[in-house]
Amino acid sequence: MRFVNADSSDEYNINYFDISALSIRGDLNVDGTVDVYDVGIMAGEWLSSGVLADIEPVGGDGTVNLKDFAVLASNWGQSI
DSSP states (O other): OOOOOTTOSOOOOOOOOOOOOSSOTTOTTOSSBOOHHHHHHHHHTTTTTOTTTOOSTTTOOSSOOHHHHHHHHHTTTOBO
16 A cells, blocks of 8 residues: 655654445445345345345355345344
């Protein structure tokens, strides 16, 4: 990673920075919690090639199925 101050010759020092997740795998409506609303979205895309609900690790397999539901269930109730 490289940081460049392109607009001036001022120097700066970065001691640390935090990287955090903006969402949780399974939070399909991006409201910050894996809940019943996410199950509704997944049910609407069940056995289809729904990109939103194909959430299994490593990019999914192209179909919304039990593997995706297992990921959603394993994160149930988690919130940001």
